Amino acid sequence: MSAIKEMVMAKAITAALRDELAADQKTLLIGEDIGALGGVFRVTEGLQAEFGPHRVIDSPLAESGIVGTSIGMAMRGYRPVAEIQFDGFVFPAFNQITTQLAKMHNRTDGRVKVPVTIRLPYGGHIGSIEHHSESPEALFAHTAGLRILAPSNPQDAYWMTRQAIVSDDPVIILEPKRRYWLKGKVDLDNPAPDAFRAQVLREGTDATIATYGPLVPVALAAAEAARAESRSIEVVDIRSISPLDDETIARSAAKTQRLIVAHEAPTFGGIGGEIAARVAERAHHRLLAPVLRVGGFHMPYPPSAQEHRYLPDIDRMLEAVDRSFSYQRSA
Amino acid sequence: MSAIKEMVMAKAITAALRDELAADQKTLLIGEDIGALGGVFRVTEGLQAEFGPHRVIDSPLAESGIVGTSIGMAMRGYRPVAEIQFDGFVFPAFNQITTQLAKMHNRTDGRVKVPVTIRLPYGGHIGSIEHHSESPEALFAHTAGLRILAPSNPQDAYWMTRQAIVSDDPVIILEPKRRYWLKGKVDLDNPAPDAFRAQVLREGTDATIATYGPLVPVALAAAEAARAESRSIEVVDIRSISPLDDETIARSAAKTQRLIVAHEAPTFGGIGGEIAARVAERAHHRLLAPVLRVGGFHMPYPPSAQEHRYLPDIDRMLEAVDRSFSYQRSA
Amino acid sequence: MSDGRPARRASISGAVGEDHTVQPEEVQPVQLLTPEGKLAENEVYSPFIAELSAEKLRELYRYMAMERRLDAEATSLQRQGQLALWAPALGQEAAQVGTIAAIKSSDMVFPTYREHAMALYRGISPEELLTMFRATRHTGWDPREHNFHVYTLVLASQTLHAAGWAMGIKQDRRTDSVPRDRAEDEIVVACIGDGATSQGDAHESMVFAASYELPLLYFIQNNHWAISVPTRTQSRGPLVNRAKGYGFEGVRVDGNDVLASYAVASKLSGDIRAGSGPKLIESVTYRMGAHTTADDPTKYRSSEEEELWKGRDPIARYRSWLSSAGHADEGFFAEVDAEYKDLAADMRKSVLALEPIDLDRVFDTVYSEPHRQVETEKAWLKDYEAGFAEEQTEAGTAG
């Protein structure tokens, strides 16, 4: 008998944190305002009251300190889960993440494990001010030693969070802020598919849209809209950015022969380029059009009064599908 | 009459710095050990003696401080040229570069210019220890607001440095450490081609190798070696990573119908993916094979006793050329 | 190996994350006006007040009141969905007005994001101030016009910009190129919150300032909270002591006392102008409102504490002294009230009229010189959106 509950994504993450705190004494949470306040998104709400201030630790206001001390705690056998308050404020911790956290296991020849999880609420479309809507995943994916997950629904959010915490590797979880209040079923007994694999969420035959995190519901809606125009779109939820399950994505692309990759992060230098290059290598002769990308523009995230024109939406995805089809005509 | 001098790359940069210090009172250098010592690579040698300690400033040991105060000086009308001692030590400055330097002009609606130049000695093959051989360019290229240059020869090094300093935008110059002692002619009167465009260095017909910085001489040597096998390789020096001159690269790829992109940075999430995706978009139907990439592996830069197996070399480039040709056979 | 000595048994109390009981070593803040509104004598600081004209004294009040009015209005605009967010400065008016009134208008200020009273004092209009919070643009004013940098949200980053600016000042002097519109004895003010002092950048700024003996005044507003985190999580001792670590002077001041705030800032900025190198003010005040409109302080602080600080309201205290000392009468206060009622109405109108920045303009300011990728994308977006417009026209025609 399995316990299936309907939850919003934020609360699925809370549940995952609670379950891991309960399962392992060594699991700790650390971050700014995660205690009495429960975090600015209330994801840690109630956890300090339940597990005490020594396990749900309000830190000084210093991100490098949060990640750096998490590394030290992890060396000593703890499993710290660090919350960075917003995407745009992860950069003071960039050095600790890139030169220390990512490399520790490798540089010590596997002797020192640093099972740190970094929770990073990310992405736009929340009508916020500067620095509160960014998608920095590509800046971490390039660095070997980090695992990067991007759940798009409550079930994944719950299980990926748990899997991240029990993993002996450092994991960054990108939590799509605009989907915190998205409802969905969470099966608390039966794990979601392997966190590090992509998943075909909707089958189709004419083209594939591959995306992750906040844009998955958009891709599904785009596929639905395309059906009206008698186009059958397959949707792949990429789920894990590092490792990248290029196999599943390429298989889908080889099948539909057209691939569109979408993310909120700026296209230029984004992870979409990596996916496009990899899929082309694996499926060049199957593709009827180059892999096309839909992403943010090469600009700092704009004032949110204009974010609707910046962020990929259904129309932008369908335009890319159209463009993909236009290649066939010209071929 | 033009003054053409033979110089090593390091001294071409010294000359560029000297000429800009002389040309504009507002130009300043700042960094660790750049004064009496002349920098650990002696690139600023003699400049403090010539221009004084107030124009060639030894900073406290703090990279965020170096970039952050450079921003402040730039706001006040100066043109600071900041030296980061080694690639691996740029990360403490990552926040100032990414959230402040890159965005200042945009977020102030163009009111505040921050003409900061960051000199970043980078790349491997110098037999050094950890953190001294990295290629972090992709981590900057993704961020709008920065310009990123990668000279591969003394002439470019001289002129790109000058162009970077006079540019009103922030510029990061990747100085390929292993080529500091590479000799070449510098025409002190006639500028190199526009710093922000790519350049075809060698014409060919069968395939193109596009690369930048330290690997350009390797690509030229690979092209020479390929000639022995009667393959005609075109070599493109990418030169500017942001902006990226995809037009020139794609034109070459469309002509030779095969493209290999090489960089020392790890392939995964590297700028090669961006180039591959862009070129495919522009030249999909002209390409006989997918764009192939040659780069570092998904690992922290290994101990330098093993760097020869990690770094792209002539053989790795030629293997990629072969692989590119193998696609034709299978098509 | 030795076990060290004395070999007492460990008795370390308290765990990480617990509310420790150790009290910070207390440093009495400078106070010139008691909470009851009486003037206290202070040999060093009172003279700075003595020479203030009644007009100037009233001006201080005026700006404090203006901020408070604006704050209430902005909060209500946010409630009505007209602002993305608002960060009230409620309770910090005296700290801010006293400090900025003590420096020259040509001195550059690097604010964090709550220095509304300082911004107003520098002539920034309410709608310029609210632009960022309406999210129509990232910033609403020209920092060069007001010598007041744009708000910086990545905490403590601006303290390094301030240090760099101060390096520029010294460079200007060294090369006899002080700009016409600047004072020969120019200084810089770097604002920072109690929470943000924990950031590495705050430290590096102070290291640079001390090393280069920069004309830089740090203005820490210790308002007791960094969102839900109390100041003691950032520092066991008073923040003013941080200055000692770098070898420069710091002064703790009652930030709810506008006169003390003015006097301390006058004294320290004067010293800096005279060549002392950097100084630091820890202004002890209180964030009477929520962190921002998205915050709920009842989750982390007691109403007793809030009540206590209501009793220390900086405006009430000053107003009562202004009256009792005869520097202002009821007529003045009524006039100020009326003036700000108008201000509020005007402000509401002009804020609602703020146009979102055009995305083209965002494209155009990513760089100051042309950039291939920006141009391509800008052109693409234009075409793309034009396509929609066409479709709509077509649809319109068809319908």
Next chain:
Amino acid sequence: MSDGRPARRASISGAVGEDHTVQPEEVQPVQLLTPEGKLAENEVYSPFIAELSAEKLRELYRYMAMERRLDAEATSLQRQGQLALWAPALGQEAAQVGTIAAIKSSDMVFPTYREHAMALYRGISPEELLTMFRATRHTGWDPREHNFHVYTLVLASQTLHAAGWAMGIKQDRRTDSVPRDRAEDEIVVACIGDGATSQGDAHESMVFAASYELPLLYFIQNNHWAISVPTRTQSRGPLVNRAKGYGFEGVRVDGNDVLASYAVASKLSGDIRAGSGPKLIESVTYRMGAHTTADDPTKYRSSEEEELWKGRDPIARYRSWLSSAGHADEGFFAEVDAEYKDLAADMRKSVLALEPIDLDRVFDTVYSEPHRQVETEKAWLKDYEAGFAEEQTEAGTAG
């Protein structure tokens, strides 16, 4: 707006980057052994020395001498092209040995990259120590075996790891889960250079340590230089004062005096064990050699300065006292010399025998669990290199 007061004219002297003349406020370092090798009395610190056995006193000498021998040998190995680089600890032996001898072997130490004497004291072998410098592996020893973390080159990063480790200690105590092999009164030592104290991470570490009252001892080796940059560019006042900024105690010690180094570390570590929270040592010493073998100190410091410090050699000083106090005779010194001659020869042999790590092993340790891209690339490289082997075999056959 007011112009502030007093309205004295600016007279700020010196420009950014100039050698300022302001002298740092001096703090006399604790010294128990004069440069002439005489014992000085100190009420607080002498008792820690009084109880040291002659054997222990000789042991201190032994490790100092060992480091110096290793240092000479490593420098010559580097000159012969057998090391990528070497960073000598020459001159800092007393600071390092005195400090590490005063703590327990179960206390974790987070070194920077020049703590060779400390490493040796912890039983790390010369070839393990030199592995990183031969660039055959990033690190040569198992930090868990020696309670001595690997060297960290990104300056000051390790101070935060030390703080995290100390948080773990407190957590262990709180949950009654102190590991068997650890002391109940465990502490941590975070090493850092004078230059690295300027990094933001050093600050954040101290903020966390103070806030959580961590059992953490900061050990700053102020060796007067950060490559070519003198300590005064990092700090106008003595670095020991940094501790005051965070509200904990710091002590300045003569780092060329092994006895004082031992006593101060004993005293402070004992206090920390007893629950005092963090403490800081500024050990004033001198980098007698080059920064690394890639450096040329003649470019930035005077030979007078170097001569001055040669006269303060920590080993000569200690040796002369050991003899005069009758704790060691010429026989002992001769024995030590002989022993380290052997050590040097052995070390040379074992260093030259160090095998470069296999790239497969590098692949295998990027993650502790399988990772698709790593596996693909590892397999690719294997195929690729096998292809070469084949080609060579073919060529061999053909030739």
